[in-house]
Amino acid sequence: MNDDETSVGIGRPPANPRQRWIKLLWVGIWLAFMSAPVKDLTDGGHTPWATAFGTLGLLTFVGAYLLLVLSRTPMDGDDRSAHAWIAFLGALAVLLTLTLGTPWLVLFVYVAVSVGATLPLRTAGWLIPAVTAALVGLGLTADHPREIITALVFPALLGGFSMTGVRQLIRTTIELREARATVAQLAANEERLRLARDLHDLLGHSLSLITLKSELAGRMLPGHPEQAAAQVADIEKVSRQALVDVRSAVTGYRRPTLPGELAGARTALAAAGITADVPAEAPDGIPQEPEEVLAWALREAVTNVVRHSGARRCTVALTPRQTLDGRVLELSVADDGVGPSGTKPGNGLTGIGERLAAVDGTLITTAGGPGPGSGQGKGYTLTLSVPLGSALGSTE
Known part of the structure; x- marks a missing residue:
């Protein structure tokens, strides 16, 4: 079963019945505190009419509470319907407490939680203390045990204001997701x-020139075929150059860059739940061809870590070095996963080796990854180096 079918992301409404049941279960856990009214009803201390009234009132209160909490989203504003629902819950809590006694004071805690979960902070900031004050006032007026009143004040305030914090967190998450989109x-x-701008700059002049020369060749064709042929030859030359320019531009758009692949590596590893240690920037002045090889290799290496390693941590490092053969840039990708699955390199490593061979680079693979405990047989490290000549400045 796909995890997306069962998980309800923060700030996202349930998308199917299974997610609705999961959300209902999480909300329903907190109904365990309704044990006091339930015990009061089952102890037999009330008349049959009072018990029936209490049962109906409790079911109505729970149904209204669940409907209010589950139907509202953190992005909903301060509208009248929420105030009406909360007023109904408050009135029902007062009626049941006055009718059936001390155990029903716990309903005010749920009213405070409903306020925090459904109303904006500016409204909840004064309404939660007001609900708590009503709890205390009703309890003292009816001469309920003061220790029970004191025990309920803290849950009412904490539950209400905690829900305002959760609501603000979810709103922030939703807004962040929308901002990222x-x-x-x-x-x-x-x-x-x-x-569009680059294609216009590349083709606008060439196509205009082709059009003008085509019109000129058409006018010359009856009386001056030699001059018309020269114009046609120019048209062919211009069109070929335009084709070269377009191919060059498209190649540039398709060519991966090291900064782009570093950013992509951070995103891919984070999405897979892997702790990533990736450089924020690539060294300046890397020649185009070595940079492209390293970018392709980094993409392939990170893809393998995400798909096959089962790692919890991955470290990427870019290190300029001075060797006897000249300047090199070394890229290493190390993970603490299951390690190599066999002695024969896969298609990905073969492709990386072929690209490196084209720029006289080297590839080394070793068992063992980053961090303590990543010894022989655990983890995998991929190390590549490409020559740079004098492209980069000296290191330490």
């Missing part, structure tokens, strides 16, 4: 705009 959409729009 907006940023992604803006980035996609900006990339489309950049692509």
Whole structure:
């Protein structure tokens, strides 16, 4: 079964019946504190009419409480319907307490929790103390045991204000998710705009020139075929150059970059629940071809960690080094997962080796990963190096 079918993400409404039941279960756990009214009804200390009234009132209160908490979302505003529901719960709590006695004072705790869970902070800030004050006032007026009143004041205040904190946390999470989606959409729009602008700059002049020369060749064709042929040759030359420019531009869009792959590695590892130690930036001045090889290798290595390693931690390092053969940039990807599954390299490692061979790079794989306890046979480390010449400054 897919985890998405059962898990209810913070700030997300249930998407199917199973998620609704899971959310109902989490909310229903807190109904355990209703044991006092239930015990009061089952002890037989009331008349049959009072017991029937109490049972009906308790079921109504619980149903209204669940309906209110489950139907409201953290993004809902301070509307009249929520106030009406809470007023109904408060009135029912007062009526049941006055009719049936001390055990029913616990209903005010649920009223306070409902306020914190459904109303904005500016309203809940004064309404939760008001509900608690009603609990205390009703308890003292009816001469209920003061130790019970004192025991209920703290849960009412703590439960109510805790729910306001949870509600604010969920609102912040929803807003952050929406902001991230907006940023992604803006980035996609900006990339489309950049692509359109680049294609216009590349093709606008060439296509205009082709159009003009085509019209000129058409006018020359009847009387000056030699000049028309020259114009056609120019058209062919311009169109070929335009094709080269377009291919070069598309290749540039498709070419992976090391900063982009580092950012992608952080996102992929975090999404997989793997603690990631990834550099924030790549060294400046890396030649295009070695950078592309390292970017492809990093993507493949992180994909293998996410899919196959079962790791809990992954460390990526980029280290410029000076060797006897010249300057190199070393990339290492180490995890604390299950280690290599066999002696024969897979297609991914084979592809990395072929790309490295094209730039005279090297590839070393070793058992063992980052952190203590990642000894022989546990974890996996992939180390690549590509020559840089004098592209980067000296290291220590």
